[in-house]
Amino acid sequence: MLNSVGLSFMLLLSAVGAAIVERVGYDYSKYHPMPEITSWMTQMEKDYPGVVSIVDYGKSYEGRTISLLKIGLNTGEKKKAIWMDCGIHAREWIAPAFCQYFVSQILQSYKTDTIMEQMMKDMDFYVTPVLNVDGYIYSWKDNTTRLWRKNRSPGPPGCDCYGTDLNRNFEANWGTIGVSFDCCSQTYCGTKPKSEPETQSVMNFLASRKDDFLCFLTIHSYSQLLLIPFGHPDFTATNYDELMTVGLGASDAIRKVHGMEYAVGTSPAILYPNSGSSRDWARMQGIPLSYTFELRDNGTFGFELPEDQIKPTCEEAYSGALHIITYAHDKTFNGAVVTAAATLWTVLLAVGVTGANLI
Amino acid sequence: MALRIIVILAALMGVTGSPTTTVRPETSSVDTAAHPNSIPETAEETGQNEVFSEEEAAEDVMATGELNPNHYPAQRAAKVVQHYLTTRYGSPYRLFGLQRVHSGNAEDVGDSGRKYQLEIAVHEIISNTTQKCSAEVFFPHGQKQESPQVQASCEELLNISTKAQEEALYQQYKMNQTLISAQNLPDSHGHIEPDTKPLWHLGIVASSFIMLKESNENTLYNMAQVANITQLATENDQLKFDCHTLLHDMVSQEILHWKLLFTWSPAEGVKVLQMEQLPHCHHCEKPPNTN
Numbered sequence A: 001m002l003n004s005v006g007l008s009f010m011l012l013l014s015a016v017g018a019a020i021v022e023r024v025g026y027d028y029s030k031y032h033p034m035p036e037i038t039s040w041m042t043q044m045e046k047d048y049p050g051v052v053s054i055v056d057y058g059k060s061y062e063g064r065t066i067s068l069l070k071i072g073l074n075t076g077e078k079k080k081a082i083w084m085d086c087g088i089h090a091r092e093w094i095a096p097a098f099c100q101y102f103v104s105q106i107l108q109s110y111k112t113d114t115i116m117e118q119m120m121k122d123m124d125f126y127v128t129p130v131l132n133v134d135g136y137i138y139s140w141k142d143n144t145t146r147l148w149r150k151n152r153s154p155g156p157p158g159c160d161c162y163g164t165d166l167n168r169n170f171e172a173n174w175g176t177i178g179v180s181f182d183c184c185s186q187t188y189c190g191t192k193p194k195s196e197p198e199t200q201s202v203m204n205f206l207a208s209r210k211d212d213f214l215c216f217l218t219i220h221s222y223s224q225l226l227l228i229p230f231g232h233p234d235f236t237a238t239n240y241d242e243l244m245t246v247g248l249g250a251s252d253a254i255r256k257v258h259g260m261e262y263a264v265g266t267s268p269a270i271l272y273p274n275s276g277s278s279r280d281w282a283r284m285q286g287i288p289l290s291y292t293f294e295l296r297d298n299g300t301f302g303f304e305l306p307e308d309q310i311k312p313t314c315e316e317a318y319s320g321a322l323h324i325i326t327y328a329h330d331k332t333f334n335g336a337v338v339t340a341a342a343t344l345w346t347v348l349l350a351v352g353v354t355g356a357n358l359i
Numbered sequence B: 001m002a003l004r005i006i007v008i009l010a011a012l013m014g015v016t017g018s019p020t021t022t023v024r025p026e027t028s029s030v031d032t033a034a035h036p037n038s039i040p041e042t043a044e045e046t047g048q049n050e051v052f053s054e055e056e057a058a059e060d061v062m063a064t065g066e067l068n069p070n071h072y073p074a075q076r077a078a079k080v081v082q083h084y085l086t087t088r089y090g091s092p093y094r095l096f097g098l099q100r101v102h103s104g105n106a107e108d109v110g111d112s113g114r115k116y117q118l119e120i121a122v123h124e125i126i127s128n129t130t131q132k133c134s135a136e137v138f139f140p141h142g143q144k145q146e147s148p149q150v151q152a153s154c155e156e157l158l159n160i161s162t163k164a165q166e167e168a169l170y171q172q173y174k175m176n177q178t179l180i181s182a183q184n185l186p187d188s189h190g191h192i193e194p195d196t197k198p199l200w201h202l203g204i205v206a207s208s209f210i211m212l213k214e215s216n217e218n219t220l221y222n223m224a225q226v227a228n229i230t231q232l233a234t235e236n237d238q239l240k241f242d243c244h245t246l247l248h249d250m251v252s253q254e255i256l257h258w259k260l261l262f263t264w265s266p267a268e269g270v271k272v273l274q275m276e277q278l279p280h281c282h283h284c285e286k287p288p289n290t291n
Helices: A002-023 A035-047 A093-108 A114-122 A133-139 A196-209 A240-258 A278-284 A307-332 A334-358 B002-015 B053-062 B073-091 B163-174 B194-214
Strands: A052-059 A066-069 A079-088 A122-128 A211-223 A225-228 A263-266 A289-295 B063-066 B098-109 B113-124 B131-141 B147-154 B181-185 B221-234 B239-249 B254-265 B267-276
Touching: A035 A052, A035 A066, A035 A093, A035 A133, A052 A196, A079 A093, A079 A307, A093 A114, A093 A122, A093 A211, A093 A289, A093 A307, A114 A122, A114 A307, A196 A278, A196 B221, A211 A278, A211 A307, A225 A240, A240 A263, A240 A289, A240 A307, A240 B113, A278 B239, A289 A307, A307 A334, B073 B098, B073 B113, B073 B131, B073 B147, B073 B221, B073 B267, B098 B131, B163 B239, B181 B194, B194 B221, B194 B239, B194 B254, B194 B267, B221 B254
Parallel strands: A079 A122, A079 A211, A211 A289, A225 A263
Antiparallel strands: A052 A066, A066 A122, A225 A289, B063 B098, B098 B113, B113 B131, B131 B147, B181 B221, B221 B239, B239 B254, B254 B267
16 A cells, blocks of 8 residues: 555656646747757747647748748638748847747637637738848857847948848838948848848748738837838828727737837838838738837837846737737638628528518 | 619628728828828939938928927937936936927928927936926037037936935945956846946946937937946046947947047036047958958
8 A cells, every 4th residue: 555655656746847847948038049949949849739830931141941930720721820020130139039929928828718719720820030040140149249230141242241131122112212222231222122032031931822911010129119011101001090090009008018108100200211121011912910010128228128128028019919910810700700690680681571572 | 672682782791891991191180291292212313322312301391390299300309308318417326218209399490400399208217217308409400410409407307316326436436446347238138237237327328428419300329338338547536437339320220339538426427528439340240251
């Protein structure tokens, strides 16, 4: 009898031990270098089989793979989708931190939150934790490289400098405003639109799937803003009102978390005009809800946001992103349900009236 | 009768159609800065590498009257007020951030420049208090960069006394056997060692003199990092420092390197003796082993 008690006790101990080991997970409140982010992605795929899969969709200039996590509950049908990318600008470290947090949050909440579960059934989330892989790795190199912004392709012949600003390289009014043709400039837009392999990766991946995407969120820092298309002051999005309303709703959601203010508007209005941005390109492809998130802070620490601010920043940004995603989902799915119900009732009524007449 | 039903049904179906509409910006209740009359210019036409002629046209249209407090003209002017307040009242224990712009107004002053009037909320970072200020910023429109002129009055800016802490720090640094120095404030992860925080703060105050002087309507300066700050021998009861600072201009996205020589004491505050912009080493950013 003592033997069986002892055995049970040992089994209990090993179960508890195993549980503790599993709980010691990834620290979402720290900045992670690229190799750690890559292992984390592999781990997510392992931990959530059938829900998370890694999709390699391009190569950086220096030949590294650009990958995203495709997250959704498999219904076997072609699904609507949400796009999120982080780290298009190397020095904006809070952005990749947010993408990782976002993934962990939706994976945690769908098990208990029926709304999230439904969204995961209806849509797939495509999250790229680090888009500008070469630039991000370069910014981790040493103290002198921390504030690098662009990718790492060499400049055109005769140029002494490296890098193209990927967020000026998309085919959206390319090279018209808010850019520089000086290859040493931080806003150098490249030799032509889509000249950079990183830009090509995104454009090629989305081009064939653009009708599936409801929402395009591109994450940056800093300034605490939600920017809507377009960067060129002469162009207004056809759904400007919707973009503003939903954006203001997201800003309200953000404020409720930690009291932080995120202003909402077009780039030329609240920040500066620009062209060739991924947000603008996505909108021009027809993806209706396209936003640039500029996360904390307002200039005190700037790009070098302290790690103790990672969690609160991610929490508020998650709230904001979720507001937009929920709106996109409900408009597409609940809206259809309402329309179907209304149509059904109308038909029944018509049949009833017609039937009555026939009598 | 059945035909009428079908028509009604068809109409109902039509109403639940596409939600996208073309909206004319002037009719929306939400503010917009679309300027349909301006024409984009290409780089070749402007004959320069930087393409921001569009922005200048936009500013001309926005020049006079009431400003949207969330839009960039008021925001950039308010940031200048932040730098001004920091130069005048900043210390290792008093630093300012721009919390919010409540309202703004701008008007041309003939050809000489543009004057902004602002109501803003200023955040004192160390005590974590906020207060209102009224300010006036004048941006001269000369051929070359001229420092904006600022006047500001805040309710009780100096309400929280920092005298004791400043005096203690001053004495501590004055008595230093080895002169203190620090690098990379903050570091790559945003971290600052507690005993180097006062040096970071001093670096910010001193850098604010540069940010103020270099500001115009086409810039928005913030600190990026104090790369190096080194204490030099005390002179005339003033602590003296040599500093290499990195500034970030949001509009161009450039990181500007400056070298500063400045003094500080609780009585005199920060005074800049010398400032010099450093050229940035572009070929240093190439990978090793490239020709």
